[in-house]
Amino acid sequence: MPNGRSFETGNRTMILFAASGFSRSVKKHLRTRNAMNLSDLGEFGFIDRISGILNTADVRVVKGIGDDCAVVRLSDDRVQVITTDALVENVHFLTDRIGAEQLGHKCLAVNLSDIASMGAEPTFAVVTVASPANGDVDYLAGVFRGIRALADRFGVTIVGGDMTSSQSDLMISLTALGEARVDEIRYRSDAHPGDALLVAGVIGESGAGLATLLDDECAGRLRRETCDTLRSRHLTPEPLVREGCWLARYAGPAGEKVGAMLDVSDGIASDVRHICRESSTRCNTPVGVRINEAELPQTAALAEYLECVGGDSIRYLLQSGEDYALLFSAPASTTDDLMERFHAEFATPIARIGTFTDDERVVLYRRDGSESSLSGGHDHFRHA
Amino acid sequence: MPNGRSFETGNRTMILFAASGFSRSVKKHLRTRNAMNLSDLGEFGFIDRISGILNTADVRVVKGIGDDCAVVRLSDDRVQVITTDALVENVHFLTDRIGAEQLGHKCLAVNLSDIASMGAEPTFAVVTVASPANGDVDYLAGVFRGIRALADRFGVTIVGGDMTSSQSDLMISLTALGEARVDEIRYRSDAHPGDALLVAGVIGESGAGLATLLDDECAGRLRRETCDTLRSRHLTPEPLVREGCWLARYAGPAGEKVGAMLDVSDGIASDVRHICRESSTRCNTPVGVRINEAELPQTAALAEYLECVGGDSIRYLLQSGEDYALLFSAPASTTDDLMERFHAEFATPIARIGTFTDDERVVLYRRDGSESSLSGGHDHFRHA
Incomplete structure (x- = not known):
């Protein structure tokens, strides 16, 4: 393209x-x-x-x-x-x-x-x-x-x-x-409606780590160890080089391949839009995504941060950026196999967090059953 | 290396x-x-x-x-x-x-x-x-x-x-x-004592052009056309891409090749030192150069600038930098052939301006027969 x-x-x-x-x-x-x-x-x-x-x-x-x-x-x-x-x-x-x-x-x-x-x-x-x-x-x-x-x-x-x-x-x-x-090579443009949306790597901790770096009072509410974990995630992110190569070479039981892939730098809510938009253009059909709040992987350190400092978990998990996790699509049929084999290979966490749809919107499906339509645009993700 | x-x-x-x-x-x-x-x-x-x-x-x-x-x-x-x-x-x-x-x-x-x-x-x-x-x-x-x-x-x-x-x-x-x-590929490290030092491209005009850009009074002393020529040389230098490729592929009557080559960004007096130093290291023998003032190519625009504004020509020709000319060595035996064939191919000026020596110094041989030993060092070229 x-x-x-x-x-x-x-x-x-x-x-x-x-x-x-x-x-x-x-x-x-x-x-x-x-x-x-x-x-x-x-x-x-x-x-x-x-x-x-x-x-x-x-x-x-x-x-x-x-x-x-x-x-x-x-x-x-x-x-x-x-x-x-x-x-x-x-x-x-x-x-x-x-x-x-x-x-x-x-x-x-x-x-x-x-x-x-x-x-x-x-x-x-x-x-x-x-x-x-x-x-x-x-x-x-x-x-x-x-x-x-x-x-x-x-x-x-x-x-x-x-x-x-x-x-x-x-x-x-x-x-x-x-x-x-x-x-x-994996591009941003190969997601299809029905594909699963997955993320490999830790999300949310980098944003929380930044908050502790900019606000000593905020840092003081956390255990030292937790604070260090969050800050390291922000200051020395680990590029998932081996994981990216592995995912790009993965072939499922029926030869299924990873579709679109990118790294999360601006936050999933913003970056997943690139996949939707590029895939829509390539396939000439609307591509959207429904992210499931219940499936978003929250680490113990982030949980402690949210408990001690407060704040909306979604803001950290989807909006804070600089995660440098890998966000990618894969056929739903191969998700279990992919995650199982990935687990056998790497200590890096992996999770299925949503499903691509054919209606062009980026939607957050909340734990309480409500849905937020994340309309994005010039100002990117705004939580409804 | x-x-x-x-x-x-x-x-x-x-x-x-x-x-x-x-x-x-x-x-x-x-x-x-x-x-x-x-x-x-x-x-x-x-x-x-x-x-x-x-x-x-x-x-x-x-x-x-x-x-x-x-x-x-x-x-x-x-x-x-x-x-x-x-x-x-x-x-x-x-x-x-x-x-x-x-x-x-x-x-x-x-x-x-x-x-x-x-x-x-x-x-x-x-x-x-x-x-x-x-x-x-x-x-x-x-x-x-x-x-x-x-x-x-x-x-x-x-x-x-x-x-x-x-x-x-x-x-x-x-x-x-x-x-x-x-x-x-041509490196900085292939000059030998006895080789000729040549320059392809215009030197000195860029430095004079900069002076006219920073000093309107200086610019006012020149004809508009001259001022434009000098300024263009500074603002929109021409990369000698075709000339560089041609020189790197040149073979003389006896198969002679261009030796060391670099582009002049800090001024010949400074940049020629890289050739001497790298060639010395590579050949494990002292390599210096004697630059001949009488052979330095001075354009009409620079001559007008020097006449109307004043200043030492050497400062512009050797020290002012941003010339983006190609400075290179070639066996002395092939210099005439090289220059003749280069002239036939390009409108770009080319000149032999000195000779590599075996005594490690960078020397300027003046028109009046005097010699300045350009000792360089941390502060680079200081005109003696």
Whole structure:
């Protein structure tokens, strides 16, 4: 699909981003107010504008703008995936709340997560760092150590980069490459009505961890161990690289395959819309989803957080973002087999949380039997 | 050479950068003063520290950190080159002095220039833009139009990117990929004593163009046409992609090949040092260079600038940077043939400007017969 709707190999857009829990919270913490001139045009107007400018028909390109990674042909049966994602000080992170190694880890992790969501194996990365000239050399070196440590765990080599100066903020932009067989790649556009919606990985803890980082009083209400668990989830997310490759190669009893897949960066409520929209476009038929509240996996740490701090679980589970879990579709007939075999392979949690429908809406089916129609749009998920 | 000395696939480092004419001038223009904490460690200490952290032995990597691009193996005889280079507002550019399309052009051009200097053909690129949330949509769209226009000229497809927000400055980071046969790639490390030093492209005009952009009074002393020529050279540098590929594939009468090659981003005086240092390391013998002032190619526009505005020609020709010319070595025996055949192929100027020596120094041989030993070091080139 050469004409993707969304300019985001790194699955963030400026507007998506501005609507994410992380950004909102950091901005609130900093008490800054930015006029959103871009909002005059609106999210999809802006994305369409860039896509329209960049869109080309290039036979070497299997998938251009509009998925977690771009996919280009290496040979008859192999492809390369390419993704880029940047973290900016005072927008994505505060240097007094994240250690240098943690920041390095996270910068690479968010990119590896994109590669994982395509079902590809990461190979190389390059790093661009723009730092104020009075930047702390030790902190910067720590960032590189954090990148290196995570790279080593997944066989990624950092082959180069660019060091430059900025006026005020530290910015780290990373581009990662990966490889796969062309038939192993999973896109956002292969969900069908009747398919199950599944999530592999932990959801909700990252958002709660961010809250404890920005509010010491909130952190003080939790056991130290719980607080550390939640914060780690936010500061050093684990990219599900092996899980993504496994899922992309999975074949069920009757040869069933995983359909659409992406990684959750803006929250399930927002990100599942990409699957619905891209699948609708591809299949030329409405695709929606019904998420079942009772099936959403809530960890003990998040439960303790909700009990001690309060707040709506749905906000954390579906809306807070930065989970870097894998969200994917699979034929309903193969869900049990898939989950069983996944459990045998990985300690990573996996859950079926909903079903794709043919009515285009994203709906939350509540425990009390009520239904919220999550209409999304420019401001994304708004809980009814 | 897995243990490159310099962390710069985009051939800028933070410190190199701070020493470049562009950065110095923009900073002066903005009247900002940044404490250079990084200078406590020193340029090579800092670069060595990062290289030490990232250095690995990966059989897939033909060349890691330390050249204009990283080079990784695609197949037995083909390689991919990877480069990344960022431009930051108020450091590399001022939005009131560069048009949006020009900025887009330049962001891609500096990356394509790196690919050209390896002798590879560019293929794909991804773009990361971090913009304040109140960023002007029309300006941003113009940046993408500028990128697209240049990409089309060289068969490059922009396959994706990342849009995110920043607190204050606009930053554009671009990663470009290219391909070549493994034996066509040219590195920085293949100059030998006795080789000729050549430059393809225009030098000096970019630095003069920058001066006219930052000083209206200076611009007023020139004919409009001259001023436009100099400014274009600075704002929309032409990446010498075809020239780089041609040079990398050149074979002289006795099969002579181009040796070392790089693109001039920080000025010849600074950049030629990379060739000397890398070649010294590789050949385990001292490699220096003697640049002959009388052979430095001075354009009519630069001559007019020097006459009307004043200033030392050497400062512009060797020290001002952002030329994006190709600097390379070739056996002295083949220089005439190479230049003749290059002239037949391209309108781009080419000149022999010096000779590599076996004494490790970078020396300027003046018209008056005097010699300046350009000792370089942490603060780079200081004209003696």
